[in-house]
Amino acid sequence: MNTHRISDNIHYIGVNDRTTERFETLWPLPYGVSYNSYLVTGSDKAAIIDGVEVSHALQQIDAITEILGDRKPDYLVINHMEPDHSGAIRILRQAFPDIIIVGNAQTIAMVNGYYGVADNTLIVKDGDTLSLGEDSSLKFLLTPMVHWPETMVTYFDKEKTLFSGDAFGCFGALNGAVIDSDMDTAVYFPEMIRYYSNIVGKYGQFVQRALKKLEGVEISTICSTHGPVWRQQISKVVDLYDRLSRYEPLDNGVTIVYGSMYGNTERMAEAAAQALAEAGIKNIVVRNASKTDLSYIIADLFTHAGVIIAAPTYSDGLFPPVDAVMTAMSVRGLKNRRIAIMGSHTWAPMAIKKMSAHLEACGLEPITEPVAAKQAPSADILAKCRELAASLAATLG
Ligand SMILES: Cc1cc2nc3c(=O)[nH]c(=O)nc-3n(C[C@H](O)[C@H](O)[C@H](O)COP(=O)(O)O)c2cc1C
Ligand SMILES: [Fe+2]
Ligand SMILES: [Fe+2]
Structure with missing residues (x-):
């Protein structure tokens, strides 16, 4: 099972896709792509952050069960509604009927529009927090147009971890390891330039706005929705996104x-x-x-x-x-x-x-x-x- 401990409270429960020829049926995937999903556990509650693409739903459910055992996940936080991260929502709901879907107003409207799921949802606003128990809560920051209008990021204060959605993501499936310090990351940087320029490239000014918003936030781990978890090379990754979104040549x-x-x-x-x-x-x-x-x-x-x-x-x-x-x-x-x-x-x-x-x-x-x-x-x-x-x-x- 593709679970991986990131810290005491965070597990990786994402999936690799080495089958799809083209992302969004447009962009070639010679090294595949990962749809990253995370499980954050507090003393009271457990939250899944970001989902997976629909054909990988069962794999994600098995991963959740493997980590939580008899406990059930309480929340599903949706940072970004694009179906590469939300496609499995209905299946996840069937597996865990009480799970509360957490998103901003635009996200929740899209969840209904795409999947006909309207009940048991929690609408959050910019800056809202959600407690997972003693000393641990999630904070939501809206970052519109990185890469859709509903996009937001989630910050886990206790471990200074940013769940950044598509921001800081790249093409390339994960080859065993999940965290940058455990792998040779060389293949991911050209794939990051291609991912950014192909997918997010139109929204440079919004990426800049999001970077400014995150300026004061202390970040020791970035958990994006595609590619490695960044810990050792955060400054290199943030710098690359900063330069690309300012349209500065490399x-x-x-x-x-x-x-x-x-x-x-x-x-x-x-x-x-x-x-x-x-x-x-x-x-x-x-x-x-x-x-x-x-x-x-x-x-x-x-x-x-x-x-x-x-x-x-x-x-x-x-x-x-x-x-x-x-x-x-x-x-x-x-x-x-x-x-x-x-x-x-x-x-x-x-x-x-x-x-x-x-x-x-x-x-x-x-x-x-x-x-x-x-x-x-x-x-x-x-x-x-x-x-x-x-x-x-x-x-x-
Ligand atoms: C299907 C086709 C349509 C063309 N349409 C035009 C045209 O509308 N006006 C024009 O001046 N040349 C037209 N050309 C000629 C091309 O512009 C010419 O082949 C080209 O400039 C030469 O460069 P190349 O050898 O790199 O193809 C056309 C050529 C082809 C094969
Ligand atoms: Fe996206
Ligand atoms: Fe994505």
Whole structure:
């Protein structure tokens, strides 16, 4: 059984999912994902914090029974209603009919809307506490839009533990150990950038608001809903979320994203990549938007300070895979990037116009004039691609 002691009063009762191909049917899961759930026991009451996805319900119930024996859980605290954490509610209710569902007003309305469960609930407000017995209580802090409007976090004062919901979470199932100090965490950091940028990336200002709200709270353990329990590397994790939510690049590298049907636009991207390397840029990632999953390209864009986008005109519009990348950028309001664009066409140019409109939606301005190629890029056009890249490199210092 996947139970794990985190402290005297906290047990891990979450599950690993190594079967689902794509989170939210969108984002690839090469290392799987965990749906973390916790059991907090006080002298009088026991509370489950965060649930699991529906197909893992029985596993969670077995874990609860293994820890509590004849005792029954009194509360189910729902920090976040997305079904990866709430899907098992009805089954949990059947197993433990007296369990009280705890959430804020928005959460409880959603519990009813999704699962038709309206009785035996407890509505909490920002700052409310719930006693679990002598010396132990849970405190609820509302953190809207991290990642849905009802999102909140729960703080267990006695052990200075923050149950943070999706905040500080990452992709990647847990491989035996649960706490960061008991494992090699290297795989989780790229998966954290991908998780943040893909899932939460649009809500940077709300993450910042939540971080400010938590500033005075003493935290020795972070129990999020996905990935390791953080104890040893809290400052690294909080710093990463802080930087990502401020849209601050993580390095001075460049992401080149291109689309190309017959190789002509690709040659422009290659010329730019070479020029960047010659200018001393070491972190250069060149992505074919038709091949690399959008998920990884979004993570690259959140990582590097520089961006070059190159795409053909397609049916009087922008080549669709690159259009999807630029839509993902504007949806997330990507900021603070040095960016340059290149477009190609055969008879009626449209790519650059469409790319410029996407950038305008982001509030980003290209650092230099776009390069436009008609049909195959000439030596002169390729020289311009190199110049564009050199100008970009110069801004990255
Ligand atoms: C299905 C299709 C639709 C296209 N639509 C346009 C178009 O509307 N206007 C245009 O000027 N070129 C159009 N083109 C030509 C491409 O823009 C041209 O192939 C591209 O710019 C050359 O780059 P590539 O070799 O990287 O694909 C189209 C090409 C294809 C295959
Ligand atoms: Fe979520
Ligand atoms: Fe989640």
